Amino acid sequence: MLEIQALTKNFGGVVAVDTLDLTVEEGEIVALIGPNGSGKSTTVNLIAGIFPATSGKVTFKGRDVTDAPPHRTLECGIARTFQNIRLFNELSVWQNLWVAQNAPDTRKSQNFLKRWMSGSAAARRSVEEELAFANLADKRDELAGNLAFGEQRRLELARSLAAKPSLLLLDEPAAGMNLEEVKALDGRLRTLQERGITILLVEHVMGLVMGIADRIAVLNFGRKIAEGTPAEVQADKLVREAYLGTTDSSTSQAVP
Amino acid sequence: MQFWYGLAQLVGVHTILGLSAYVILQTGQVSMAQAGFLAIGAYVSGMLTAMSGWHIVPALLVGGVTAAVIATIVGFPALRVKGLMFVVATIAFGEAVRLFWFNFTFQVKQGAEMVGPIGGEGFKQIRYFPANGWTDLDRAIFILAVMAIVMAGVWWLDRSRAGAVLRAVGEDDLAAQSVGVNLTAIKVTAFAISGFIAGVGGALYSHYTTHIEHLNFGVVLATFAIAYPIVGGLHNVFGTLAAVIFIQGFLVEGLRFLGDWRNLLFGFLIVVAMNVSPRGFVSVYRELSTYWRRRVYGGAIFVIVLILAGEIMGGEIVAFVEGLLGDTGLEYNHMAWVAFLVVMAAWSWRGLASLTRMIPAGLRRLAAVFRQSLGYSAARRPRKVA
Numbered sequence: 001m002l003e004i005q006a007l008t009k010n011f012g013g014v015v016a017v018d019t020l021d022l023t024v025e026e027g028e029i030v031a032l033i034g035p036n037g038s039g040k041s042t043t044v045n046l047i048a049g050i051f052p053a054t055s056g057k058v059t060f061k062g063r064d065v066t067d068a069p070p071h072r073t074l075e076c077g078i079a080r081t082f083q084n085i086r087l088f089n090e091l092s093v094w095q096n097l098w099v100a101q102n103a104p105d106t107r108k109s110q111n112f113l114k115r116w117m118s119g120s121a122a123a124r125r126s127v128e129e130e131l132a133f134a135n136l137a138d139k140r141d142e143l144a145g146n147l148a149f150g151e152q153r154r155l156e157l158a159r160s161l162a163a164k165p166s167l168l169l170l171d172e173p174a175a176g177m178n179l180e181e182v183k184a185l186d187g188r189l190r191t192l193q194e195r196g197i198t199i200l201l202v203e204h205v206m207g208l209v210m211g212i213a214d215r216i217a218v219l220n221f222g223r224k225i226a227e228g229t230p231a232e233v234q235a236d237k238l239v240r241e242a243y244l245g246t247t248d249s250s251t252s253q254a255v256p
Numbered sequence: 257m258q259f260w261y262g263l264a265q266l267v268g269v270h271t272i273l274g275l276s277a278y279v280i281l282q283t284g285q286v287s288m289a290q291a292g293f294l295a296i297g298a299y300v301s302g303m304l305t306a307m308s309g310w311h312i313v314p315a316l317l318v319g320g321v322t323a324a325v326i327a328t329i330v331g332f333p334a335l336r337v338k339g340l341m342f343v344v345a346t347i348a349f350g351e352a353v354r355l356f357w358f359n360f361t362f363q364v365k366q367g368a369e370m371v372g373p374i375g376g377e378g379f380k381q382i383r384y385f386p387a388n389g390w391t392d393l394d395r396a397i398f399i400l401a402v403m404a405i406v407m408a409g410v411w412w413l414d415r416s417r418a419g420a421v422l423r424a425v426g427e428d429d430l431a432a433q434s435v436g437v438n439l440t441a442i443k444v445t446a447f448a449i450s451g452f453i454a455g456v457g458g459a460l461y462s463h464y465t466t467h468i469e470h471l472n473f474g475v476v477l478a479t480f481a482i483a484y485p486i487v488g489g490l491h492n493v494f495g496t497l498a499a500v501i502f503i504q505g506f507l508v509e510g511l512r513f514l515g516d517w518r519n520l521l522f523g524f525l526i527v528v529a530m531n532v533s534p535r536g537f538v539s540v541y542r543e544l545s546t547y548w549r550r551r552v553y554g555g556a557i558f559v560i561v562l563i564l565a566g567e568i569m570g571g572e573i574v575a576f577v578e579g580l581l582g583d584t585g586l587e588y589n590h591m592a593w594v595a596f597l598v599v600m601a602a603w604s605w606r607g608l609a610s611l612t613r614m615i616p617a618g619l620r621r622l623a624a625v626f627r628q629s630l631g632y633s634a635a636r637r638p639r640k641v642a
Contacts, residue, residue, distance in 0.1 A: 071433055079434075080434055088432070100435035101436070116416060160434075
């Protein structure tokens, strides 16, 4: 579904992503892990089209989306969330989802005025569905900026889902969450997988990643150092050295 | 009454100008080009009515459309930059428009006289209103009606999905892009809409002043254009109207008796207004209790009734009161003040009571604002730990 070939991004002299190859198949949950600064978020931003790649190619469903701007990649069916929550704080919860209605299947067969004035009936229904799915139906008229942290995370996810994507890029969706919230997120992501949405997940919370991911790719200094099932990655010597830590260092197991 | 009709026309034109800036400010862009669009609308429509003999309504629309087309052309390069760079780019555009009219001379012969703009001397023969026998009241009604239509349009836009998209772009353009908003298209469209509105406002402006010149459309007017929606608040179109009445009605006209000191106080009062209501007049209104909202409505109605009564039958009232007083040595003025105070007190004795609480509270709030703006806050200063 998503194919990344030899993707490279230089910021000045720094090589943030270095000839990365990655394939995501339909219906999969693929996780991207690695130490801070290893190029995970840059990869997500490159796929979403926030900035152009230095070289390499990204194809999605057979279409070249390498240098497509974000609204174009969204139309192709790629939605994303941000590492640090980026909501429209002065808009209400409902309006946040209302804005995100530009995907082709919500856009076709509705006239111009309808689309810009109120959104089609189907689009409004999908807003209601996503609000209910995110457990925010009772907060619909509150300003997004006034929500609690966990609710803001859920709202951001709901907003990206309102555009009816087929691929979801999640940039550290569990950052700052407590165990219970992570568990809820785990369940939510599994439901999304059942709905047929493919997920590319960037995450540091290993409890979540190891349980949910079908495949894991590990980055270090912009290069992919390992790829495989959670078990394979956990067993990989390079990965343990670079990121997960070795069992004989007691600190990595020190969480009570 | 003449004065009030003139003020109504002024408020109408400036509210339209403010609303044009309101639209583009929604997308987070501070545009200093509004005076330029106003100038385009003013000259184009003036030329159409004075030189080609058009009716005012189509001239109004063509003036607006011309400004919108130029806004679209300018918008594509200008909106590639944002923030301060956009401000600089739009100031440059506004000045370019002003200097264009400074150099633009185009006259036609109508009967014995030459009609049309003459460069630096301006455009003097926009006599549509007097030539067609419109009274001051007709003009005021016409201008306020156009203002109401524009206001309703912007209000509607504000509540539509398009309005939410504009606000989303203003809040966080990266996030807006990531949920499928085509930034360039949205920003240029907003700029074109704001250009259209300013063009219509300019058309009204040139017709009610009958004489325009390039100096009318400088940076000061552009600053006013963005000051109205910012002072009024970017959440509701009525804030812009309130700000125009506050700035044009109270600060510019109402303080005229202060002479040149007015300009000093003018700046000071704008700063105070911004500090007391950083999110605009509308937000202050929203925080008011129902009790105080009624006072705001009532106060406005009271002032309007007072003005109307004074204008329509001021002489009769004075003569009647003087006749009652006879030779008691008291004059009308004393009685008017007493009556005013009695009415105020009777009308809201509880209001006056809470006023005594509000004034010290307001002063404390102001003092706190100024302390903070100086970077001084006793409560927050970290204590030294030995």
